[in-house]
Amino acid sequence: MSDIIDNIIARVQVSPIFRSREYMRPDYVPDELPHRETQIRALGDILVHAVKGEAPSNVFIYGLTGTGKTAVTKFVLSNLHRRAPDKFSFVYVNARQSDTPYRVMADVIETLGGKVPFTGLSTAELHRRLQRTVNDVRKVVILVLDELDALIKRHGDELLYRLTRINVELSVSRVSIVGITNDVTLVDELDPRVKSSLGEVEQVFPPYNAVELEDILKRRASVAFKLGVVSDEVISLCAALAAREHGDARRALDLLRVAGEIAEREGKQVVRQEHVYQARTEIERDRMHDVIQTLPFHSKLVLLSIVEGSKRDRSLTTGEVFEIYRGLTRKLGLESVTQRRVSDIVNELDMLGVITASVVNRGRYGKTKEIKLSVDRKSILEVLNEDERLHGIWS
DNA sequence: CCTCCACCGGAACTTACGGAGT
DNA sequence: ACTCCGTAAGTTCCGGTGGAGG
Known part of the structure; x- marks a missing residue:
């Protein structure tokens, strides 16, 4: 038995594919960021004041996912910080992970070395503690808020609004904010006061084109993979697939990494184009699996109802889904949520990409949502079947 | 041209929970 | 022991609506 494990370990230790896998990790920030020189310079120009111990202007950064916003910001800040560690501190917060x-x-308090309970305090109290912590730092604090749209x-x-005003009540320290967002329309939803304060400087990150993506992949592959393992064709394919999705560099790197892992699993010496195609479906499948598995129970029930309902190949309405859902809860002897809630769950499932729901007007027959599965029925059932609470309630 | 269906979707409120502060 | 707080999930209430059919 243990020889299986030995085998696995041996394969990792002397991978014929990877030289240094860590360079392909999604959160790795490389020493150079090709094709983002303009953005690095522009952001550097603004933030450089921190090196003199002065608070830079607040910055607002937009750009689609995988255009290097986070990487550039971290790159600029850590490089500046290396030259003047005692002049300023910076804090990076991802507002999608910490979305309240x-x-x-x-x-923020924790990264600045303060301690704070996981829950239990009022936001007002937390705000007070934040001010104290920041003030105790006694220098400029640059606050990076990534994926702000999720929070807003x-x-x-x-x-x-509170954060932009925090300086007013500080005596020694100063706070500057770098806001990062994928959503270009976000600014319109902001309070004008916040808008003018946060948008002192704005910066846009354009998507990478296929040629740039190819170059990025080539550089990264040369350190992450062994020589001759990844051909130019494979790289072009990854770049082309990712360029089709608005030039997302992260996606391109993921594709290449997973393709490498597949080749490795198969014991191959080189990565082929077919591995890239396999990688694409594997990434998508994993994502769906995670999404469905972590769904709240009633969302799973609603999804199951949609699967059941779409047997006869036609789209469903919210009312029909609700009826089937009611049947399921009755079978399980559970309370059911209201139709209002089911309507929201349908929207949530739509946003997660498991189903597509679009509002349609059927005149005399009302206004409702047309609901269709956008993932293979069998694979959904497979994942749902992992939840033992759902065992044996469908045919 | 008007009606009226079958919902949509905003908003305020409830409940249960984990945890702090005092 | 008691009060206060934030979060997550859900409920209650209700005004809104595009277009097929009369």
């Missing part, structure tokens, strides 16, 4: 005002403030959409711009 409480957690964002808690994160759910909790509004209250926190942002």
Whole structure:
């Protein structure tokens, strides 16, 4: 038995494919960021004041996913910080992971060395502690808020407003904010006061084109993979596939990494184009699997109802889904949620990409949502079957 | 041209929970 | 022991609506 493990370990240790896998990790920040020189210079020009111990202007950065916003910001800040570690500190918070005002403030306090309970305090109290912590740092603090859109959409711009005003009540330290967002329309939803304060400087990150992506992949592959393992064709394919999705560099790197892993598993010496295609489906499958598996129970039931309902190949309405869902809960002897809630769950499933739901007007027959599965029925059932609470309730 | 269906979707409120502060 | 707080999930209430059919 243990020889199986030995085998696996041996394969990892002397991988015929990878030289140094860590360079392909999604959160790895390389020493150079090709094709982002303009953005690095522009952001550097703004933030360089921190090196003199002065607070830079607030910056607002937009750009689609995988255009290097996060990488460039981290790159600029850590390089500046290396030259003047005693002049300023910077804090990076991802507002998608910490998607409540409480957690964002808690994160900031923690990275600045403060301690704060996981829950239990009022946001007002947390805000007070944040001010104290920042003041104790006694220098310029640059606050990077990544994926701000997630926070704003759910909790509004209250926190942002407070943060932009925090300087007023500080004696020694100063705070500058770098806001990063994928959503270009976000600014319109902001309070004008926040808008003018945060948008002192704005910067746009354009997507990479296929040629640039190819170059990025080539550089990365040359350090991450062994020589001759990844051909130019494979790289072009990854670049082309990712360029089709608005030039997302992260996606391109993921494709290449997973393709490499597949080749490795198969014991091959080189990565081929077919591995890239396999990687594409594998990435998608894994994502779906995670999404469905972590769904709240009633969302799973609603999804199951949609699967059941779409047997006869026609689209469903919210009312029909609700009926089937009611049947399921009755079978299980559970309370059911209201139709209002089911309507929201349908929207959530739509956003996750498991189904497509679009509002349609059927005149006399009302206005409803047309709901269709956008993932293979069998693979959904497979994942749902992993939940033992759902065992044996469908045919 | 008007009606009226079958929902949509915003907003305020509830409940349960984990945890702090005092 | 008691009060206060934030979060997540859900409920209640309700005004809104595009277009097929009369």
